[in-house]
Amino acid sequence: MQLDDLYRRVIMDHYKNPRNRGSMEEDAVTVNLNNPTCGDRISLQMQLQDGIVKQAKFTGEGCSISLSSASMMTDAVKGKTYEEALEMAERFSSLMQGEPVEFDYEELEALSGVSKFPARIKCATLAWNALRKGIEHDGQNG
């Protein structure tokens, strides 16, 4: 078990300098999720319009893995259609199962090491679960 497999430099960079951290004033879909095993929580806000994720921001508390994953996810899904975003979430789940997966937002692949740390998979998937919930909610209303 190599710690460097888990804590890659790009992950630490997102942890230290999270992208899209903050909240939105505009009319946004808000999803609050927590990880009941550790108390970590994320509040994801998305501006969803015409089936497209226009903007995504997050606030919350968590470990390096959950915060860097949220940072990357909010960057990666911006401008994607619901379908593309959900498909990306699906591929992220495969990545967590240790399957070789590629992303056009390549930095996500740095999280592949999490699959070797089963206790930490829930940390990495928290933001993606919030994404799914937000889009599914909007899909039902829209």
Added chain:
Amino acid sequence: MNARELREQFPILQQQVNGHPLVYLDNAATSQKPRAVLDAVSRYYEFSNSNVHRGVHTLGSRATDAYEGARERVARFIGAGSTQEIIFTRGTTTALNLVAASYAREACGEGDEIVLTPMEHHSNLIPWQQVAKATGAVLRYIPLQSDGTIRIEDVEATITDRTKVVSVMYVSNVLGVINPIKEITEIAHRHGAVMVVDGAQSTPHLKVDVRELDCDFYAFSGHKMCGPTGIGVLYGKKHLLERMEPVEFGGEMIDHVDLYDSTWKELPWKFEGGTPIIAGAVGLAAAIDFLEEIGMDAIDQHEKTLAAYAFDRLSTIEGISLYGPTSGRVGLITFNLGDVHPHDVATVLDAEGIAVRAGHHCCQPLMRWLEVTATARASFYLYNDEADVDALVDGLLKTKEFFGHAIG
């Protein structure tokens, strides 16, 4: 007592984890099991396994003797007056839920009070919330001092004549604080309330005498005290248990069954519906034998010495926050390492073979009181020694270095 020698009796502790000898410091979550307990459980299955209280055959008698013998062993261990006061449950949670669902729902009405503390484990909090919702009773909390201790004057001020139940943990699984149960019980009784004690963290580590404490109910789990998972105990004073209704119904707990009505067995069996946790009880009895051979006072002393050593050594780490009082505590230390999230701390320590807990420890209200989302916790038992504390300190220094470079 010699912790290193005792450790040899625990097969699981002989392994390497991630290339390092395992340093197991998550004992407040669950303890490891000595060979004597593992053997007792497998011997039971190999030679005596049968259902209890019904078979006329030889194995049936052996299993019944083993199960009821375990009940006697437990009664002696905690100083109960009679085996009728010892109910086997799945664990502390089930035991506390039994008191809440049976005793408290009957005893509490609109405007009555249930007194707790903000440090309670979810298992000694949520059952009472449910009672309050169902009966209209009100939850009241004894406030904590800044170091997490309770003052008797605050207990006096919180418990009133409307208080029907007081339920407090003997030892906190986060703060390590030992609560003044005997004094709280005395105050509860003066107001006509019953005293319930969550003994999950005290029973494995301290000598407990329920009649000395004079509490009305006392709950604990086997798995935190060298016994198997899935077995726990509810002690209750006989006169209270007698007037309580069972909460689980079925085989084993009945006296006479008709198509439209039934009657219950006498204590303690009326609370043990279904085939009981026979092997678990046998394992728990073996665990008690093991602990008493070492001596509960010796275990207590060993852990307090180790906790003081750990507190001193951890305090030297720059940027560390230690929670709970500096003295009068058991062998567990809850901490945070600067801004490094406890999950990350636990993962780096795990890479060094050191097992600690990270999270809210089933105490979300207490985490909010501490103004943190989560903490890391190292908790010791009879097989831990100063070398384990040293390994922890080295591991934490590595964590700091790792995250210092990574995010600093």
